[in-house]
Amino acid sequence: MPAFIRILPLILLPIVLNCAPSKQQAIIHQLPNYDPKAVHRIVFVDFTIRRNTSRPTEQINLTNSIIGNGELKPIGQPVHTPYQLQIRYYSNDKQVIKTDSLEHPLFRSLEIANTNGTFDRSLRTEQEGHFSIRFPYTDSLTKLEIYSQTPDRPVRKIYTLSLKP
Amino acid sequence: MRQLFNLLTGCFLMTSSLCLGQKFQVDTLQKTGPLAKRINVVILGDGFTQDELPKFDQEAQKIMNFFLGYTPYNAYKNYFNFFSIRVPSNQSGATNPGTAPDRYPNQPIETKDTYFGSSFGTANIHRLVAIRNYQAFTNVMATNFPSYDLAIMIVNSPWYGGSGGNPATFTLDAQASLIGMHEIGHLFSSLTDEYWAGAVYAREAANMTQNTNPATITWKNWLNQFNIGIFQHLDNAVAQSWYKPTNHNCLMEQLDRSFCAVCREATTNRILQLVKSVDGVSPLPSSRITVNTQPVTIQLTLLKPNPNTLAVDWRLNNLPFKQNTDQVTLSADQLPNQTNTLSVTVLDTTDFIRLASHPQQHRYTYQWTLERDAPAQTMTLSTSRNSLCIGESAILTASNCSGSVTWSTGVASTSIAVSPTQSTTYTAMCTIAGTSSQTASISLAVFPLPTAEASNTGPYLENQTIQLTAKGGTRYAWAGPANFTSSEQNPAIPAAKASQSGAYTVTVSSTNGCSDKAQTVVIINPLLSVTSPSADAVWVFPNPAKEQVFIRSALSGELTFTLFDAKGNDVLKKSFYQSTEFRTDKLVKSVYFYRVSNGQQILTGKLIIE
Numbered sequence: 001m002p003a004f005i006r007i008l009p010l011i012l013l014p015i016v017l018n019c020a021p022s023k024q025q026a027i028i029h030q031l032p033n034y035d036p037k038a039v040h041r042i043v044f045v046d047f048t049i050r051r052n053t054s055r056p057t058e059q060i061n062l063t064n065s066i067i068g069n070g071e072l073k074p075i076g077q078p079v080h081t082p083y084q085l086q087i088r089y090y091s092n093d094k095q096v097i098k099t100d101s102l103e104h105p106l107f108r109s110l111e112i113a114n115t116n117g118t119f120d121r122s123l124r125t126e127q128e129g130h131f132s133i134r135f136p137y138t139d140s141l142t143k144l145e146i147y148s149q150t151p152d153r154p155v156r157k158i159y160t161l162s163l164k165p
Numbered sequence: 166m167r168q169l170f171n172l173l174t175g176c177f178l179m180t181s182s183l184c185l186g187q188k189f190q191v192d193t194l195q196k197t198g199p200l201a202k203r204i205n206v207v208i209l210g211d212g213f214t215q216d217e218l219p220k221f222d223q224e225a226q227k228i229m230n231f232f233l234g235y236t237p238y239n240a241y242k243n244y245f246n247f248f249s250i251r252v253p254s255n256q257s258g259a260t261n262p263g264t265a266p267d268r269y270p271n272q273p274i275e276t277k278d279t280y281f282g283s284s285f286g287t288a289n290i291h292r293l294v295a296i297r298n299y300q301a302f303t304n305v306m307a308t309n310f311p312s313y314d315l316a317i318m319i320v321n322s323p324w325y326g327g328s329g330g331n332p333a334t335f336t337l338d339a340q341a342s343l344i345g346m347h348e349i350g351h352l353f354s355s356l357t358d359e360y361w362a363g364a365v366y367a368r369e370a371a372n373m374t375q376n377t378n379p380a381t382i383t384w385k386n387w388l389n390q391f392n393i394g395i396f397q398h399l400d401n402a403v404a405q406s407w408y409k410p411t412n413h414n415c416l417m418e419q420l421d422r423s424f425c426a427v428c429r430e431a432t433t434n435r436i437l438q439l440v441k442s443v444d445g446v447s448p449l450p451s452s453r454i455t456v457n458t459q460p461v462t463i464q465l466t467l468l469k470p471n472p473n474t475l476a477v478d479w480r481l482n483n484l485p486f487k488q489n490t491d492q493v494t495l496s497a498d499q500l501p502n503q504t505n506t507l508s509v510t511v512l513d514t515t516d517f518i519r520l521a522s523h524p525q526q527h528r529y530t531y532q533w534t535l536e537r538d539a540p541a542q543t544m545t546l547s548t549s550r551n552s553l554c555i556g557e558s559a560i561l562t563a564s565n566c567s568g569s570v571t572w573s574t575g576v577a578s579t580s581i582a583v584s585p586t587q588s589t590t591y592t593a594m595c596t597i598a599g600t601s602s603q604t605a606s607i608s609l610a611v612f613p614l615p616t617a618e619a620s621n622t623g624p625y626l627e628n629q630t631i632q633l634t635a636k637g638g639t640r641y642a643w644a645g646p647a648n649f650t651s652s653e654q655n656p657a658i659p660a661a662k663a664s665q666s667g668a669y670t671v672t673v674s675s676t677n678g679c680s681d682k683a684q685t686v687v688i689i690n691p692l693l694s695v696t697s698p699s700a701d702a703v704w705v706f707p708n709p710a711k712e713q714v715f716i717r718s719a720l721s722g723e724l725t726f727t728l729f730d731a732k733g734n735d736v737l738k739k740s741f742y743q744s745t746e747f748r749t750d751k752l753v754k755s756v757y758f759y760r761v762s763n764g765q766q767i768l769t770g771k772l773i774i775e
């Protein structure tokens with residue numbers, strides 16, 4: 001057996017673990033940078049999103065998750081584009097404690113600064129995109145749900161990320 | 166197979182490195198306060214090699230200076246912290262795929278191994294420069310500065326380009342920093358473009374509306390000043406239903422313009438939403454402070470814009486006390502009450518904001534309770550009289566109560582008048598807001614009144630002795646006609662005269678000082694002198710008389726004949742002119758005295774009835 005074949009599982013295993021699609025659970029204390037003594041924590045997560053030819057919803061993959069210490073100000077502003085993702089944060093009593101929105105990565109608004117000092121903006125539709133979110137974490141936060149909103153279809157849930165302490 | 170091996174190995178190494186979360190040097194460019202109380206801007210660089218990091222430091226400093234020099238951020242420099250994270254790249258510069266139709270003909274086509282993968286030509290638009298390795302950005306921020314508020318990525322390329330989003334990205338081109346400011350306008354202040362970007366981007370915002378009513382439009386307070394008006398977007402029918410505050414006069418439309426007044430307002434408003442102009446308050450607001458012999462100082466730590474537009478209004482017991490000072494010092498003698506309220510209100514009166522909601526949203530008010538440190542006082546009660554007789558009143562007074570006094574009678578007052586009918590104990594409660602109350606009692610003894618009685622043994626004739634009699638007490642005080650006074654219980658008045666007739670009043674006092682009064686009327690009839698009738702021109706005959714008496718007089722006018730018995734009682738009275746007569750059968754046989762008078766003269770005599 002070639003040497004390459006023997007070490008293939010060793011190579012693939014971390015890739016599968018790290019790049020596995022449809023990862024739907026984050027175990028907070030296992031995230032990189034987790035500090036058991038931290039008073040305030042912020043979770044950072046990256047996703048890829050792509051159009052799904054076989055299903056009516058977009059396909060989302062969690063590609064990265066990491067945690068940091070600190071507090072967040074209410075710096076985020078709601079987006080107003082008709083193409084957006086809504087993120088609903090749930091507490092352990094199943095109540096929505098916060099809703100954020102962000103521009104839909106598959107319908108990106110691109111602003112281009114012209115060399116004459118003017119701007120142009122265009123809507124680009126993509127087959128695949130990515131997005132990142134960060135949110136303050138407490139043990140009472142149990143999951144977040146991601147909904148897709150586009151003018152052509154009703155708002156629909158496309159992803160759930162469970163959070164375990 | 167070898168290609169697959171290399172691909173998988175590369176993927177593994179890349180993934181592993183991304184997930185580890187690498188620590189980098191974080192430099193503080195400007196720190197004006199704690200992270201939680203400032204807007205924290207973090208500047209990163211991409212395409213700077215290890216050797217080029219000093220260049221990145223300079224560029225970061227330039228970006229910060231540019232940002233903090235831009236209106237309105239320049240007025241609020243101290244509302245921001247600035248940090249930079251030194252992330253070295255393997256190669257210098259940025260990737261230029263050279264595939265976009267608008268690529269710069271002179272820019273080399275090249276692929277650069279940079280930490281965040283910055284590249285021109287994003288979405289096939291050449292000057293759209295963006296990072297492509299978002300996980301690297303996520304991990305750097307999570308590991309090195311998780312609580313950032315605004316991230317700026319400087320791409321180490323002299324070619325013009327940049328993009329919005331997180332992070333706001335721009336190159337080293339001189340105009341690129343303006344692109345950054347424009348994008349931060351979207352990201353930080355939620356401003357819309359003031360060029361027509363397309364129907365899907367149209368929305369009600371600080372600088373975009375479909376309302377054309379000058380009285381209600383969002384920027385109504387700026388109309389007709391600073392080039393602010395109601396300008397229609399013109400590109401197409403949809404555009405024409407939307408309006409903007411300026412036309413080619415705002416950074417949100419053109420790079421060579423600064424923020425218009427409306428966008429400055431929105432930006433300033435956003436800054437003040439995130440950062441309080443009051444950084445600290447000492448002592449803690451809402452606390453109770455005792456002011457004794459040493460004055461106390463109340464201090465604000467203000468985050469003053471430049472120029473300072475903070476209006477500070479101190480009030481003591483809701484009356485103006487001091488203005489526009491960071492601290493006040495009060496001594497006990499400045500406190501008018503035992504318990505006082507000191508408040509301070511801070512409002513940024515910046516010219517950048519004219520929104521009616523601004524005072525409500527950004528006014529900060531703090532309050533303290535200041536108490537004079539007086540020695541512990543005990544409320545005492547006093548009375549105008551310690552004992553009373555029934556019917557009398559006393560004034561009860563509470564002292565040393567700095568609060569409100571409520572008596573057991575239900576009356577709330579420092580002093581009350583009482584008229585008890587029996588011995589009574591009164592209680593007063595002193596209540597001071599916020600402290601425990603105290604009570605005190607006072608007793609009043611109430612005595613019954615004596616029952617005074619007065620009498621005399623009259624009627625009397627002149628020269629007789631008047632005998633006055635009183636009882637009911639232990640002390641007596643008589644007063645009567647002709648300035649008569651006596652402290653005897655039963656005084657006698659010898660040789661009485663008719664002028665001493667009248668009411669005699671005795672004040673009877675008991676041993677406890679209570680008194681009563683009684684009155685008796687003394688009658689003293691004149692003692693009639695007997696004169697010769699003939700001499701006085703009055704004839705009364707026969708005398709002694711038996712059955713009938715005749716009276717003749719030489720006096721003129723109407724005469725009055727009065728007959729008195731021996732005790733002075735008049736037993737007969739008759740009016741006549743010159744003569745009259747009367748029968749004696751109703752009179753007992755005795756010696757009588759008569760008096761004849763015409764009002765000017767009086768004649769008297771003795772008459773014997775047999």
